Amino acid sequence: MALASTDTVIRTGRTSRFIIYTVLIVFCIYYLLPLYVMLVNSLKPLDEIRGGGMLSLPQEWTLAPWGSAWSTAQIGVEATGLRPYFLNSLLMVVPAVAISTMLGALNGYVLTKWRFRGDTIIFGLMLFGCFIPFQMVLIPMARMLGLMGLAGTVPGLIFVHLVYGIGFSTLYFRNYYAQFPDELVRAAMIDGAGFFRIFQRIMLPSSGPIAVVCIIWQFTNIWNDFLFGASFADFDSQPMTVALNNLVSSSTGVKEYNVHFAGAIMAALPTLLVYVVAGRFFVRGLMAGSVKG
Amino acid sequence: MEQSVPTRNKLGDKLADFLPKLVLSPSLAIVLIFVYGFIFFTFYLSFTDSRILPSFGLVGFENYDKLFRLRAWSIAVDNLFIFGGLYIVICCALGLMLAILLDQKIRSEGFIRTIYLYPMALSFIVTGTAWKWFLDPGIGLEAVVQSWGWTSFEFNWIKDRNMAIYTIVIAAVWQTSGFVMAMFLAGLRGIDNEVLKAAQIDGASNWALYRRIVIPQLRPAFMSAFVVLAHMAIKSYDLVIALTNGGPGRATELPATFMYSYTFTRNQMGIGAASATLMLMTIAAIIVPYLWSELREKK
Structure with missing residues (x-):
């Protein structure tokens, strides 16, 4: 950067x-x-x-608070600890990140190397979707998930995050592929390479850095999401953030601050780890997501 | 703009030309339905008599009328102005100061940057939990300072109706100011040094260099910071829930928490939809001109 x-x-x-x-x-x-x-x-x-x-x-x-937060603390009505919710978050985050990144790569490829009339408008529409207050989609999304039979499930949450993650992943890949020389793509076309072949052989092999940026961004956002989890998850499918909030704000019994802090670190650990290991890419993603609209 | 697709004559090329659009179409369909279709749906609901479930009996502007008379809404809007204003101003001031200081060829700059920026990787629920107990007068800062011997020390903002909103500012600034610092630092590193050197030869002081030359050139960074922070302020939800849950009383209610509670716990979906619509319009007024100028510049 x-x-x-x-x-x-x-x-x-x-x-x-x-x-x-x-x-x-x-x-x-x-x-x-x-x-x-x-x-x-x-x-x-x-x-x-x-x-x-x-x-x-x-x-x-x-270490007792850690043990308690992980496996015995009272979350809502059950004394399960945060472990099942940590798993929910993992199950939710992996497919949502993978699919939205792949779609973003394809979209970015189309929007930069196969341009057509109106492509900037389409991109603008996708981009604006990143910034809307999600309060605006909560009510219809709740109905839609019900109609699709996904209400209160982890697949439902995956779907929601996928839908609202496409805008950002498209943004990343579009801006990245825009720097990629058109001549290479054109030469491949003249050699008879088709749409997917060019993508697979020419674009993908050089997409490593931006894929990392995109994956980190999506991972951080989806892992840290609270609004969708609180709105669309059932008790069994709650992500980590919602469970942590339940643990901390529960008004019954003694407030076990040490357990709350242990739980908070558990919820923070995956994203912190990513930040420590790949902070450079994290910052790049932040800047690309804001400085360049 | 040049066309990337060269003219070809082979059979089946029609299909090949159509393929890119076909690949893009699922994403476009998703965005059109789940972003714009849903926006329209909620907008429509804001003119209906929806209560616990969506209903389609139109009532005109009644929900907006009720909304503006609700004390809870005016508290939420006032809070947004206090919170948003302070949040943006403090983050920018702090971010700019730290960026300028970090730009003075500091040893282990990268390490310090990492420390300033890590809160951005955390969930607002985690941030809220940490600050909630740290600001709690019973166990947090107040209790600690008192245990050090300053027994009359008081810091109970989080329990005080008039001050609780400022605790949200404290936690939110902690989370994002490092990010604003990074934006300004990137701006500082892009500034042309020749002008500065010339001014230095003319005997300008460091203070004058920053005030007259450097800071005016950071305009784009200020713009980006403002847009990002303003839209985060309007969307702020998680932090309030984790830190104060809107309390004490309604003292820290923001539009985002208002919308949620009116829609899903008070069963006033029409009013909730109206409040969401106003949130969207406010964000659009900030974001659309910004995206417009950014996308146009690229052409």
């Missing part, structure tokens, strides 16, 4: 550099603080949190 192109020519003196580093470090602490709070409090017994010790390290280290 463009972040490494030119260094600034602005010069700074010693004192101002000291101030700059101090400010930057203070903000590092600010951004890390909630993660620290979640982590240390998920490893200590409940009474240590209640005594005003939220910022201190555990005096007695324990």
Whole structure:
């Protein structure tokens, strides 16, 4: 990405550099603080949190909150822990990401290399669909899922995420393929290669980076979604975010903050892991999804 | 724009020319039905007497009329202005400041950037959970500072009707300001250094360089940041649910939470549809001109 192109020519003196580093470090602490709070409090017994010790390290280290959040905590009416919901999220996210990425690649290919009258309008229509407030589709989608027999199921959620993921995946591949030389495609056509052959032999092999960007974006978005999960999932098909919210906001019994924090980290872990491993691509996706409409 | 498809004469080429459109058509159909068809459906419902289920008896503007008289709606709209305004301004100010500081040939810049940006990878439910307990006066910041000996310290915004909306701002800024920083940093790295060098030779101070030359050139980055943040503010739902669940009372209700509760728990679907329509129109007013200019530039 463009972040490494030119260094600034602005010069700074010693004192101002000291101030700059101090400010930057203070903000590092600010951004890390909630993660620290979640982590240390998920490893200590409940009474240590209640005594005003939220910022201190555990005096007695324990993994019990993690075990409880994973397999025995009360979610709604059943004491199943978050495990089944973690699985739901996985089952939902994998097919939705795979299909929307493949469709996005094909769409981007058509919209850049097989252009026709009105293709920009079609792309504009798809793009606007990325930004609509989803409140606008909740009511008809609930009915539609009912009609399709998918109401309250994981396949239903896959379908919803697929439908509203196409816009972004098309955006990524379209912008990427637009940079790809038309001459190569034209030469292949003259050699008699057809639509799918060109896609398979010429476009796909060079699509690695953008596929990673697209997969990461879709994975993060779909994993983190709450609105669709809360609206369309039944008790059995809830994704992780909805289950976590149920765990934290349940008003019955003792509030087990340490269990809540452990659960929150579990919900955050997959996307955090992706961010740590492939942060470069994550940032690229963010920028491509915003700076360039 | 040039046509990518060369003229060919072979038999069956008609079909081959049709193939790309055929490949695109399922996606187009999906978008037309599930985005635009559904938008129309909800728009239509906003003029009907739908309650617990969709119903098709037209009632004109009655739902909008009721909506504007509802106190819950005016609270939600006021909250959106407070939240959205502060959210956008603070994120931009913080993002710009951090970007400028990070642009001073900082050692381990990449590492710091990673730390500033990671909240963007988290779910708003996770963010909400962390801040909900951190801001809770019983166990969070207030209790911690009190346990350090400052016993009169008070920080109970999250329980205070007048202040709770600002806790949403705090958590939302935490989540997105690093992202805004990255947008400004990309803008800063694209600035031509020659003008700056010339101005430096003329003896301009760093402050003047930034104020007169650098920041004015960041206009496109400001535009993008504004569009992204404004549309996120209007859509904000998860964070409110996780952090305050709209409370205390209705103090942190936003249009998105209003729509959900009126449609699905209060069985006022017509009013819910009307509120969703207003949300869509607000977002469209921001997004459409932006997309229009972006798509036109590309040609």
